[in-house]
Amino acid sequence: DQQVKQNSPSLSVQEGRISILNCDYTNSMFDYFLWYKKYPAEGPTFLISISSIKDKNEDGRFTVFLNKSAKHLSLHIVPSQPGDSAVYFCAAKANFGNEKLTFGTGTRLTIIP
């Protein structure tokens, strides 16, 4: 039962353009959503998050959008830079009770110089 889904295994974007990574979830108990970035041979690093009471959170070049009714979130990176090339994981959790952090399968983003 894949409760968090990233349907695009890979994405290639020209440097300077916008990268949009998508994520869908099924569990309505989730109320906190996170994006992690992972380079090979390293642990995932936290990138940006959003609470279910918001629909947008911005941090520099990174913006996360949440559509609760559609159970969909997206990560926008603009402008995209070569150093953004990595695997991006979407994750979700409930804030109380069982705080298990559930991950999507990841999207490999390649920025083309």
Place this chain on the structure above:
Amino acid sequence: GAGVSQSPSNKVTEKGKDVELRCDPISGHTALYWYRQSLGQGLEFLIYFQGNSAPDKSGLPSDRFSAERTGGSVSTLTIQRTQQEDSAVYLCASFRSGLNTEAFFGQGTRLTVV
């Protein structure tokens, strides 16, 4: 410490041997997760600790896998009678339980069963 520390960073073991993987979480973080990532796969949840208890251990693949946490700090993941399919990177993350907190990951332990 400053971050989540995992040891060893690499472990090669013979099939059938037991291995123990260690995680030192960030000081003050009450909750801790174990995940594993097999080659070409995503992050597979194994177990979640809140303090010393494990409210969710639904991801442990078999009874060869066990984990414990003592003193609300260090956690060990033990794999008995290792099999080749256990080869993966085992990742630990810790977080401060509560509202809108993120988990911080260690660098992982790469386990290779030969």
